Amino acid sequence: MEILYAVGILSGLGVLAGALLAYASKVFYVKEDPRVEEVDSILPQANCGACGYAGCRDFAKAIVSGEDIVCPVGGPSVAELVAQILGKEAAEVEERVAFVKCAGTHDRAKKRATYHGVKTCAAAHLVGGDKECRYGCLGLGDCAAVCPTDAITISRGVAVIDPEKCIGCELCVQACPVNVIEMVPKSRKMHVVCNSQDPPQVARKVCDVACIACKICTRTDKNFTMEGNVAVFTGSEGGLDTAPFVCPTNAIMDESKYRALEFVLSDAVREAFEQDKAAYKERERAERAKRAAARKAAQQKKAAAQAGGEANPATDKSAAKPSEDGDKKDDSKKSNESNKIDSSPADGDKKAKKEDKAPKAEDTGKEGE
Amino acid sequence: MEYLVLAINAMLISNLVLARFLGICPFLGVSKRLSTAVGMSLAVLFVMTMASTVTWMVYHGVLAPLHLEYLRTIAFILVIAALVQLTEMAIQKLSPVLYEALGIYLPLITTNCAILGVSIDTIEKGYSFLGMLVYAVFGSIGFGIALVLFAGIRERLELSDVPKSWEGAASSLIVAGILSLAFMGFAGLIPG
Incomplete structure (x- = not known):
């Protein structure tokens, strides 16, 4: 018997509360701006919060109440539709x-x-x-x-x-x-x-x-x-x-x-890519060779102008070049003590070493003459 | 005199948040800014008074005479949920300004265990109707005090130079603990 009371009381309370709320929702009905509903139906409903509001509904409310915001997900198409509803110009939005x-x-x-x-x-x-x-x-x-x-x-x-x-x-x-x-x-x-x-x-x-x-x-x-x-x-x-x-x-x-x-x-694209790169490397190499040659020429001229007799060390150095790696230290020391013509011979050598074997050979040849 | 003691007890000595550890969720969740903390406190004051009144009446009017005391938890939850919903609708209609001010905190209170805690407390301690009213009102004021204090501290904490790993929740929880310890000091306010 008692259990019936319990069931009755609880369901009674539930029904009462339900009825009360249903009645209250009629009595206390608040007219909402219908545009909120309209705007909300256009939005993407991703509820992602990227706009800074707690969901698409909040965003709709904010935009209807005059906030100048744009849905970052919907982009310009949505912005335009929203603007139509609100009778405004769409704000420029870059997706x-x-x-x-x-x-x-x-x-x-x-x-x-x-x-x-x-x-x-x-x-x-x-x-x-x-x-x-x-x-x-x-x-x-x-x-x-x-x-x-x-x-x-x-x-x-x-x-x-x-x-x-x-x-x-x-x-x-x-x-x-x-x-x-x-x-x-x-x-x-x-x-x-x-x-x-x-x-x-x-x-x-x-x-x-x-x-x-x-x-x-x-x-x-x-x-x-x-x-x-x-x-x-x-x-x-x-x-x-x-x-x-x-x-x-x-x-x-x-x-x-x-x-x-x-x-x-595709292989074709990849090939084109590689070709691009190869062509660039080729250009770069040529450029560097040219620059190295120019530098060398300048150095030579300078050396010749400074001291006619003292051209020897430079010749020495270039003669030693073919066997470079072995006595590089020696080399630089020599040029250091001899003069200030060649400010950084080791450096120049190193740079030239890899890229322009050919021009170097030419140079040395000329120097020899 | 009896009610004064009851009020001070509810507000400070057995403070809902800091001594009884009820309603920790809004205490931590809505205490980032002072203004929102005040809003939440007002909403709690409002709902707690109403909920306690109604649940007291449901208990003493319906459950107790039928010896269905064991139903009180579920019945109270039902009543509180419906009441909060109803309150929200009523406020939205009758006072849009208040509705705007309370905002999201009103529905949030449905899940605030302090409300249910106070409702059950008043029954367990066998308060009279007036005693229940005093307990609920001053209990929620105590909740408000704790929340506003905590929010004030957190606002300043936000601006202070805290080690990286202590930032945010970590230091907030430590502050909450210290605040709770401080409130323990009120225990000697009433002798005996």
Whole structure:
């Protein structure tokens, strides 16, 4: 009997409370701005909080009450619809997508170890990752794991973000322990695909597509500036379609090239890439040879002008050059004590040694005469 | 005199948060800024008084005569949840200004264990209706005191130079502990 009381009382209380609330919701009904509902129905309902409000509904309320805000996920199309409802001009909004500033795939970036630890970037970052470059993408997919739209794929050790799928929520930016992901305007055509702050000598050794701080881009295009040892795009939002310069290491690529390299990777594309690089190296070598030759000529002239009789040490040195490695120390000492003509003979030798064997041979030949 | 002692006891000596450790969630959650802390305190004062009154009446009017005392927990939860909802709707209609001021804290109170704690306390201690009112009002004022004190300290803590690993929740919890210790000092306020 008593249990019936208990059941009765509780259900009675429940029904009473329910009835009361139902009645109250009628009596205390508050008219809400109908535009809130309308705006809310247009929003993406991702409830991601990227706008700074606690969800799409809050955002709708704020925008109806006159806040000048833009839904970063919906982009301009949503902004326009919202503006129509509110009878306002749409605020200019540049849709932003995430971009991984690293193209150091397995075949381009040198590895310093094989990583066998926990397969997350956060863990790998603790030991510095498996690449020689500490600034590159670790490729273990912490970003892909948090991406709500599966826009991120790991392609040969580097995360690649599909700008069409990216909704700009910035979750990956926060998840990345090396901060290699950056938000860029969706319309941007030129990308700096390097994040390395390594000094140029190091960077060029550890990765094929590293920014080597040659400053070709900053000198020819004011959209680029150097931040430490890496070039960054700081120009107007979209920027140029193609650059008026060739980045020697392809650390600055245009959109199509970047996509082709990452996704398709046909042999033809790869070959073109290699050819680009080879051509650049060739040019660079020629340039250097020319410079070395010019320097040598200048030195010679100087030496000849200073002291007719004292030209001997220089001749000595050049004679000794073919057998350089053995008595380099000797060599430099000799020239040091003899005169001040050759300010840094060892240095010059070293530079010339690798690149321009041929010009050197010519030089020595001339000198001999 | 009896009610004065009861009031001081409820407010300071057995302070809900710092001596009884009830309602720690809003104590830590809504104490980042002084203004929100004040808002929360007012909302608690309001809801706690109402909830205690209604639950006291439900208990002494319905449950006790039918010897269904063991139902009090579930019945109280039901009553409090419905009451908070009702209150929210009523305030939204009758006083939009107050509604704006209380904001999200009103529905949050549904899950505030201090409310249920006070309701059950008044029953367990066998207070009269007036005693229950005094206990609920001053209990919630005590809650407010603790919350506002804590929020004030946290605001200053935010600006001070704290070691990195102590930042945020860590130092806040330590402060809460010290504050609680300080409130222990009130225990000697009433002899016996």
